[in-house]
Amino acid sequence: MPAVTPSETYATLSAMITPALFMTATGSLIISTSNRMSRIVDRIRQLNLEGDELGRGARAVDFVDDRLEHVAVQLDRMVVRSDLIRKTLTLLYLAMALYVGTSLSLAVNALLGGWLLVVPTTLAxxxxxxMLAGCVQLIREANVALRNNRLEILFxxxxxYQRASGAAPATEVATPPPLRR
Structure with missing residues (x-):
């Protein structure tokens, strides 16, 4: 094994710190994405409870059929959002693992005399x-979330409008167009 000089050691340590910046950014995305996932889980539970109460007649509200249909549509959209978040978290955790691998392979590369430089570069x-793919998934999920908000407002x-016009509660509800994935 060749002798390693102190300046080479410091250069190696400095190079190993560089992936830490990516790890920090990825960690922040993981935390915020996990929070989004928690909100989705909470909303799914709320919609399930609301749908159950409406289905059993446990709530004294008007337009029950419309509300049940709305809950069903919202739950379908929550499934899309949860799938996007699951994929995003998988991508971000894999990115984190690759950054850790980059840092470790830089150390191994230094110990082996620098002939493995392609490994840390490829991992990085x-x-x-x-990480880019995870960000694209987050954009897609945010768009679905905003479309859900619009659907809530429209509902x-x-x-x-139905109350103001004195319309009887509808038994058939027009189904909104399917969600684009």
Whole structure:
């Protein structure tokens, strides 16, 4: 094994710190994505409870059929959101693993005399690619979330209009177009 000089050791340690910046950014995305996942889980539980209460007649509200249909549509959209978040977390955790691998392979590369440089470089590139893919998934999930908000607003505007016009609760509800994935 070749002798390693102190300046080479410091250069190696400095190079190993660089992936830590990516790890920090990825960790922040993981935390915020996990929080989004928690909100989705809470909303699914709330919608399930609401649908159950409406289905049993446990709530004294008007337009029950419309509300049940709305809950069903919202639950379908929550499934899409939860799938996107699950994929995002998988990508971000894989990116984190690749950044850790980058850091470790830089140390091994230094110990072996520098002939493994392609390994940490490849791991870093793959990690950045996965992080980019995770960000794209987060954009998709945010768009679904905002479309859900719009659907909520439109539903309650519809209820307000039906009440104002004195319409009888509908038994058949027009189904909104399917969600684009």
């Amino acid at each position: 590139i793959l990690g950045v690619g996965l 309650y505007q519809k209820l307000r």
